[in-house]
Structure formats: structure tokens, C-alpha cells
Amino acid sequence: MANMQLRYLAQARSGDKGNTVNVALFAPNDDLYHLFVEQVTCERVKAHFAGLVEGEVTRYLLPNVRAINFICREALNGGGSASIRMDNLGKCFSSNLLRMEVKVPDNSWW
Template sequence: MSKILLRELAHARSGDKGNTVNIGLFPYRAEHYELLKEQVTAERVKEHFAGLVEGEVARYEVPNINAFNFVLRGALNGGASRSLRSDNLGKCFGAAILRMQVEFEGN
């Protein structure tokens, strides 16, 4: 098994509300849903965003559309209008999650 970037298997959309980021993760192929379910856990997402996300990360499974919804609390250093970060909006988190590595064997 080799490691690849999540962007090879899925795409993401994200946004924010206050100090919370929401990320929707969608595999390109339905057969990759179970692989992502196994490997892209709330704990791994929290670890991936270490230093940025101060609160809880929750994962919601949406199997009828082969998707996941991640809610990252305390992710924006107080919120977009309060943060001193140079990129302080939730939309950047969608691109950032796709840099997570997953183990993959197959096509």
C-alpha cells in the first residue's frame, strides 16, 4: 500500500460561521467512500489541523450521497472578523484537508 494525497480520491467544499469551520468531503468514486470512512476520522482531521483547530472536530457521515461533513470548532482564532491570521476564512480549510495523506492500493 502506498500513501497518496486525499485530493487524488476526493474533493471538498468548506465555509465558516463565527469560529467554526464546516468541510464537506466527497469521494470522486463511490467505491472509495469506505476507504475514506476508515481513514479520514475526526481524530485524524484534528491532528492534520494541529495548531489551528483548538476545539472539537466532529464527523458526520452522509452515506446516501457518499459524503462526509466535518465540523471544526475553535478553528478560526476567534472568527474571521477577529482573527489576526493572514488567511482567516473557512474556505481555505477545504483545500488544506486535501493535503492529508491516506493509504491507498488500487485504482
């Protein structure tokens, strides 16, 4: 098994509403979708966003489009107008999630 960042394997999109961030992860094929379902869990996402996401992370599986949607609560330090963060919106969360590493079989070509 080899570690590989999601950015080499997937696409992602994110957005925000208030103090909540929505991050969707998209797999290009069924094999990678199943690998993501197995390895990209709520616990790992929350740990990956340590210091940013203070609340609950909920995961929704969308197998018909090979996507996983994460809802991250208390993720924007109060939200756009309340936050003192430099980037107080959720748009950067997708790029950040794509830095997470997953284990892939050594002999796989994705």
C-alpha cells in the same frame, strides 16, 4: 499499500460561521467512500489541522451522497473580525484537508 493525498482521490468544500469551520469531503465512488470513512477520522482531521483547530472535531457521514462532513470548532482564532490571522476565513480548509494522505491498495486504480 501506498500513501496518496486526498486531492488525487476526492473533492472537498468548506465554509465558516463565526469561529467554526465546516469541511465536506466527497468520494467519487463507493470503494473510496468506505476507505475515507475508515481512515479520515475526527482524530486525524484534528491532527492534520494542528495549530488551527483548537476545539472539537465532529464527523457526520452522508453515505447517500458519498460525503463526510466535519465540523471544526474554535478553528478561526475567534472568527473573521476577531482574528489576526492572515487568512481568517474557513475557505482554505478544504484545500488543506485534500493534502492529507490515506493508504490505498497498490493495485487499485481510482
